[in-house]
Amino acid sequence: MLKVGLTGGIASGKSVVGEMFAKRGAHVIQADVISHELMQPGQPVYQEVVRRFGKQILNADGTVNRPKLAEAAFGTPGSNGPSRVQELNQIVHPAVISRQEEWMDEVGRRDRKAVAIVEAALILEAGAAERFDKLVVVTCETVQRIQRFASRMKISLDAARDEVARRIAAQLPDEEKIKAADYVIDNSGSLDATEAQVAEVWDVLREKAGR
Numbered sequence: 001m002l003k004v005g006l007t008g009g010i011a012s013g014k015s016v017v018g019e020m021f022a023k024r025g026a027h028v029i030q031a032d033v034i035s036h037e038l039m040q041p042g043q044p045v046y047q048e049v050v051r052r053f054g055k056q057i058l059n060a061d062g063t064v065n066r067p068k069l070a071e072a073a074f075g076t077p078g079s080n081g082p083s084r085v086q087e088l089n090q091i092v093h094p095a096v097i098s099r100q101e102e103w104m105d106e107v108g109r110r111d112r113k114a115v116a117i118v119e120a121a122l123i124l125e126a127g128a129a130e131r132f133d134k135l136v137v138v139t140c141e142t143v144q145r146i147q148r149f150a151s152r153m154k155i156s157l158d159a160a161r162d163e164v165a166r167r168i169a170a171q172l173p174d175e176e177k178i179k180a181a182d183y184v185i186d187n188s189g190s191l192d193a194t195e196a197q198v199a200e201v202w203d204v205l206r207e208k209a210g211r
Contacts, residue, residue: 008137013187039064137184
């Protein structure tokens with residue numbers, strides 16, 4: 001089995017690329033989905049996050065309000081308050097990585113020639129790159145990130161610009177991600193152009209997995 005990390009900065013199009021790989025037969029899981037599951041009431045991660053960041057990050061039903069948690073971790077746009085991103089990551093990352101390992105092991109038991117892809121924004125930042133056989137990095141232009149984030153979150157371009165800037169500040173620059181990558185997919189162009197790159201990388205990954 002081939003273990004592949006799929007990463008890239010905010011709104012670079014990782015999920016779109018992940019879907020393209022899945023369509024070709026890859027097993028794909030999103031770290032964000034795992035994180036969401038771990039943040040459900042009653043989970044140890046949920047309890048620790050609430051203990052550290054306070055009940056003001058919760059909705060009325062006790063579930064985590066993700067925008068409020070992001071604001072508590074990253075700080076409000078334009079504020080000079082300290083970022084608590086590292087504190088949040090230290091709670092969440094070990095549990096997410098553990099769940100990813102369990103998932104990849106299960107995929108490997110079912111299919112020894114599988115390509116198992118973990119889509120995660122902070123693979124390099126979390127020091128988890130060595131857990132994968134290959135690393136795929138998705139990139140795009142900053143202006144596209146802003147437009148995509150605004151569309152996804154249904155906010156103004158100005159608000160998206162501020163939010164993207166503060167998220168990028170908490171991540172490694174694309175240049176550093178690219179240096180660590182085995183394969184780079186430029187998602188700045190059309191979906192067809194991205195699909196062509198995915199198809200090329202997939203052929204290599206599938207061959208390395210022994211299919």
